[in-house]
Each structure stands twice: as C-alpha cells, then as structure tokens.
Amino acid sequence: MNKVDSRQSCLIVIFGATGDLMDRKLLPALYQLMYDRLLPARCQVLGVGRDEQFTDERFRMQARVALDKADLADSPQLRRWCDTCLHFQGLGAGTAADFARLGARMTELERACGLPGNRILYLALPPGAFPATIEALGEGGLNRSRGWTRLVIEKPFGRDLASAQHLNALVHRYFAEDQVYRIDH
16 A cells, blocks of 8 residues: 655545635635645645536536635635635535546546546545445445545544444445544544
C-alpha cells in the first residue's frame, strides 16, 4: 500500500456536497488549505449529491456563497479556485449505474487535470447512509485507483458498540484499515 504524501495531488470526492457540513466546514477548510499552500496546487474537489440537475456552475455558485458566509473575502484567487477546482456529480438514487457514472467522471477529471489517480472519498453524510454508500463504492470498484485511495468517515461511527462493529466489518470488506480515517466533530 502506498503511503500518503501530502505533496501529491489528488481528487477529493465529497459525498453530501450540497449539505450544511460542506458549506460551513469543509469548503472553508479546503479553500484555506489551498490558500496557505498546504494542499498541492492541482488538487481537485468533486462534490457528490443526489440531485442530478445540480451542475458544476451551480455548485461553484453555492461554494462562493458559503465561502462568503465564512468571512473569506471574495478575491480573484477565490473565484479562480471555485471555477477551476470545484466540480459536481449527481448520484441520483445511488444505483450501480449511478456509481459507474461517478467512476467515469472521477477518471475523466483525473485525466483532464493531470492527476496521478490518488483519491480521498469523504463521507459527509448522515450515518444511516454510510452502509449503502460504502457498499456501492466497493461493489463499483471505486475503493481502488491507480494511486492511493482513502475513505474518510465523518460523524459518529455507529450508535453503539454492536453497530460500530457492524459498520467496521462492512468497511473492511472493501477497504484495508490503512485506507480508512474515522473522524467525529
């Protein structure tokens, strides 16, 4: 397994990209990391949500509003980051075909942006959506890539010991432990 090198460019795929967590926490943090040059310059963000009518441009407009609310001054650099590094993919009902389209979009962005195939899959979802999403990622082969792949699970990891163990077993069905990051806020 390849170690994560923080200087390597990657595709950051955020599930739940139209939600409050994305607007209030993730977008401002990602922009600040880029602004402070703590993210590689070619990192790209692919927001994923259920709405198939949501477009790249609408996602970028939402990001600008969220960043403005976070007191990040509108600047040419901020607009350039939104316009060149933020993308969106609607997932619809989350069928196997929807995840196949997501995989194709990920590959397309990596190719177009010259990324090496390193991926962060960030689940900014309600905990009840974790199992189906993890299973769909694994069954769709999105748990592997040309580079390294990491899974970030945001929010509580299970309701109790039994549900945490069940979720952990599902995660390990598709991801090795060194691919998984569990965080709570």
